[in-house]
Amino acid sequence: MKAFDHAAAAAARTHQDSLTKPPGSLGRLEDLAVFMAGWQGRDRPRLDRAQALVFAGNHGVVAQGVNPFPAEVTALMVRNFRAGGAAINQLCRIAGADLSVVPLDLDRPTVDFTQAAAMTRPEVEAAMTAGAEAVDPQADVVILGEMGIGNSTVAAVLAAATFGGAAVDWVGPGTGATGDILSNKLRAVDAGLALHRPETALDTLAAFGGREQAAICGAIRRARQLGLPVILDGFICTAAAAVLTRDDPDALAHCLIGHESAEPGHRRLIDCLQKQPILSLDLRLGEGSGAAIALMVLRAALSCHNDMATFAEAGIG
Numbered sequence: 001m002k003a004f005d006h007a008a009a010a011a012a013r014t015h016q017d018s019l020t021k022p023p024g025s026l027g028r029l030e031d032l033a034v035f036m037a038g039w040q041g042r043d044r045p046r047l048d049r050a051q052a053l054v055f056a057g058n059h060g061v062v063a064q065g066v067n068p069f070p071a072e073v074t075a076l077m078v079r080n081f082r083a084g085g086a087a088i089n090q091l092c093r094i095a096g097a098d099l100s101v102v103p104l105d106l107d108r109p110t111v112d113f114t115q116a117a118a119m120t121r122p123e124v125e126a127a128m129t130a131g132a133e134a135v136d137p138q139a140d141v142v143i144l145g146e147m148g149i150g151n152s153t154v155a156a157v158l159a160a161a162t163f164g165g166a167a168v169d170w171v172g173p174g175t176g177a178t179g180d181i182l183s184n185k186l187r188a189v190d191a192g193l194a195l196h197r198p199e200t201a202l203d204t205l206a207a208f209g210g211r212e213q214a215a216i217c218g219a220i221r222r223a224r225q226l227g228l229p230v231i232l233d234g235f236i237c238t239a240a241a242a243v244l245t246r247d248d249p250d251a252l253a254h255c256l257i258g259h260e261s262a263e264p265g266h267r268r269l270i271d272c273l274q275k276q277p278i279l280s281l282d283l284r285l286g287e288g289s290g291a292a293i294a295l296m297v298l299r300a301a302l303s304c305h306n307d308m309a310t311f312a313e314a315g316i317g
Contacts (some may be wrong), residue, residue: 058105096299151213174263
């Protein structure tokens with residue numbers, strides 16, 4: 001696993017302080033440029049090639065009535081992504097990211113985690129491998145997103161298993177759950193937590209699923225091996241990523257959180273990870289949509305860092 005290059009980050013900070021502005025006046029844009037420098041190992045980080053990955057999976061827990069939409073919608077949305085009709089397609093286009101959609105055995109949902117483990121260890125490992133293999137080694141940054149009917153329930157139980165608490169602490173409306181459907185989500189998460197007591201990251205993914213969450217973890221680990229910065233999307237993506245901290249508290253050091261979503265558990269999750277989201281726009285779509293918008297902010301940070309004149313170049317001072 002590659003480590004943060006402190007020398008490159010220090011050089012980037014020195015360069016920031018030489019630009020034609022008061023030191024620190026660009027706020028987090030300066031910090032983002034330094035973060036990128038440290039992970040790319042160059043004082044002038046670049047974003048020539050941005051990759052967006054959306055992983056899709058189906059979940060057996062949908063049988064518990066946790067979602068107002070049927071599982072068939074997952075495949076329909078994958079078709080929409082590939083046809084260019086979804087929000088993430090438009091956002092990637094204007095953010096300058098190459099989008100890849102990776103469906104994972106949509107015709108074979110995971111097992112209902114209220115009844116048994118959602119996946120076997122080989123199934124988890126296969127999904128993680130698919131996520132790792134999807135990462136482009138030539139990318140300068142990787143954006144991660146997901147699609148899967150029922151996966152906000154999975155995210156809630158993963159967050160609870162990782163950081164503690166009960167269903168009420170993590171469950172939110174997801175795609176619009178209210179009334180009985182919301183009650184079903186709460187019951188399903190508490191039932192899963194009572195049935196399974198995993199301790200490692202792999203066992204947590206096996207207990208609760210899903211394949212897209214495991215693929216996200218695989219992509220994050222591969223990006224770390226390559227030294228690629230990662231932008232996580234909202235609650236579901238962040239909850240999947242957080243599972244990796246069960247094995248290694250530093251597992252997400254190369255990851256930015258693109259935005260704080262409107263899903264109520266996300267703020268608590270962000271606090272547990274001790275990270276700061278780039279944006280807060282009340283999004284709750286998934287798909288990597290918030291991460292794609294955050295990429296535009298990251299581009300702004302690097303444009304200022306790389307293209308502004310220094311005081312010496314401008315003949316000032």
